[in-house]
Amino acid sequence: MPAANIEVEVLIVGGGPVGLTARALLERWGVRTLLVEKHRELSPFPRSRLVNARSMEIFRQLGLAEKITANAFAPEFGRIRFRDTLHDRDFATAPMVGVNAPIPESPVIGVATSQDRLEPVLLAAADAQVRFAVELVDLAEDAGGVVASLVDRRSGGATRVRARYVLAADGANSTARQRLGIATTGPGAMGAVTTVVFDADLAGWCADQPAGVYFTAHGSFLPLYPEGGWAWIAPTPEDAEHADWPGLVSRALGPGVRAEVLRVQHWVMNAFVAERFRAGRILLAGDAAHAIPITGGLGMNTGIADVHNLCWKLAGVVHGWAGPGLLDTYETERHPVAHRTLRQAVANTQLMLQAQSLRREQLETGGAAPDRIELPWSERYFAQLGLVLGVAYHSDAVLAVGGPSSEPPELPEPSEPSGTGTDYVPTAAPGHRMPHLWLTPDRSTLDAFGEWFTLLTPDPASWERRAAAPWPLHVETLGREHAGLCDLPPRGALLIRPDGHVSARWHEAPPGDSVLRHALAAITGRK
Template structure:
């Protein structure tokens, strides 16, 4: 039996992809070599764009409940507090954003939520399944991949996606180079620790710096005494970094913070982190693709690692689904590498710059990890204007390839509050029509595509709605975000919330052509206007 997609690796990237495919009705299997659900502690939570992805998958509410808001940072110098800083203090709400704050949540807790979400679609992670071989071949008209496991079992799939981390077996089996460098001089030890209640304020992310090193402690949401521990490593007489141990953590705690080592009761998930800046030369080899750390790794500065993987998966999921279900030509999958490889390259440069800024900052009293923050880390500005799927370049409003702005609206049928991103959450393209002139195109798309496309007329506050599927832009926020023309505008939003096409209502052929590319079973190219 051949499954549609075999995912190798059950971290946040693999789970996001599995959830997205399963909700689209794609037959998916996800395997992991770990005997028990893998646990990792480094990633501290989703950024704003990843929260939008999780909301589309139906998992954001649980993440918000299990996580916490970002915490203010307290910087110490030689054990003395010298500065408090809250990079997210009192943010002004942005109507074009679905979320105002990123969230802190343990990676292992996020993975639990995603596994539970996946199970609702009848898919469970297959543990203890270690990949050892890949063979791409064709049998008749059906190309497929055979994955061989360590126990001798063979799994057949139409596509395989490697989400198995920086040491990816999938990438190695494909022989894809992983180009870059390991910066052996930039080393950190990490772990989850339990600290006596009352020893530290749990409303603060504590950061101690001095001439010999650093310790950083951030409370883990959902726990009473759990903290994320990060520190410069102990070194031997020759300056060689030593592996992390529980006793070593106690010594580091006392040396840099002045707290007695015995307040640290337990340490788990110990690991050594070395700055590793590498990227695969390509993200696809035939019917095998790479996503997340399998395709790119970089500095943790800016918190982009897990988030970039989640967003890789969300870009890839709908494309695989449209091809597998016959809605689009196989060439659509080529746009995954076309779009995400440049994003990965930018991320390597961005995080390296953030790391350099942070390393300079912590040498100064009052400097800390807030130096790694930047607006780009939200993920909201990431887009694909260069993509072959970006059709047209309007003078005003979002351009094709940009993330589609959100806006508060009301249901035309009930008057209940809603948002544009609630409309986009369905696993299919969305067609928005601004102005009465757009209505003929909307009706034509409804006749042609039925449920394959979500179609919504966006009414101004002064208009009288006559389509119950429409929404009322009662505050004018949608019009302000999309800046439609006076003669009506049509916007096609891709299933991953990116603008595909913005066109005047008078240009119906361009709209037809673009919808055919996404879900008409056509291999047509798009006029870029």
């Protein structure tokens, strides 16, 4: 095989929010990366609109949460409103819990912001090389790594990159997934959709009732930026090439309003999960692994959680304190989450359409429609906290009661009224995200986690002597009041993975130095 032009430890394919987050995470771990993106620049379109609480926790860990919030809408925009037309009164509304106001379950709240505001912050968060207008065309794996064939879309020049691993975050039409022959399951393409970015004077209709999305019979309207700008999302008309976009948007807005169209983007709403997330040294993340319908804002956030799960594992293998088998736990842990998220997004869509359908039926009867209709979901439905914060992992990277076990730990299933996965009950059981607790007035338990394992214990003196090399480990004091909330005895301890999930727990300090080492070896697959 010819020699490669460039050698890196991890090649990231795809420069959207998922790939850019992976680049920032891997740089924190000291992993040498190259990111390639086939487009000539970051996306100029708003696209994804919601950064949920879990993603903001990850961005807080990267020191980015304040910058993202500064460019985002105020919390009162964390709401969905249903109207017959944009200038009518609401006939239904629902809060995005975890976005519209602080929640006790997290030190942060999610935000409504446009992807074209998020991506520059993520790009600036790392110094690793990024090459735009460079497209992946082929992959070949051997015993020592992967050789990726790239083409510069400006010059036509070819480059070969040799990487120990490839992280493919190259979208729903992923070249990497197609080259690997990985099939997908799920509904597939659910319809052609068009996003029209436009300017219009709409402040008088919406100033007193802000929202992140206004869902109407004539499409969805979204304010783009705090200082102005709008998008209209609707099914793509049959003759899209010759469509009168200013006229279509203006008619959807109603009489007396003229829209100035700035950009038009056609896209397909996909709904699927890849049958595999890993093929040897190539791993799929984000839309390449699972395409989630936009209703509920789950897609991008699921991809960000993917790479938060994956990047510490890649770093461990690259740096030698983890075995290659640890990467198997990425698919084991994230594949069920993708399927559950897809089901949730489909349910979101069905419920939103049900609300609009009920309103149309009321209007078509000819009688006076009530000011409000009864929503087909609970007030907490769009929180989805059970799905966002309540994810529980079952894999070899989670141990029961501090030691290797042939049986997976018993993890309580979150309550799922009507199958929505809305409720979240904090728990420090192995496999779960460590609950948020304030260690000091401005420092959360989640702030204790980073490029290391964390041992949380009320009795640090009994644990600090335990040898942990070669694994990065910090010992953190957990106050007795917090230990009680975590059902942790005075000399017990919780071992937290770098992604914030509990990997083991002990009820007593172990009698010997080898117990912690054996646990870390089992979690990381290092023999």
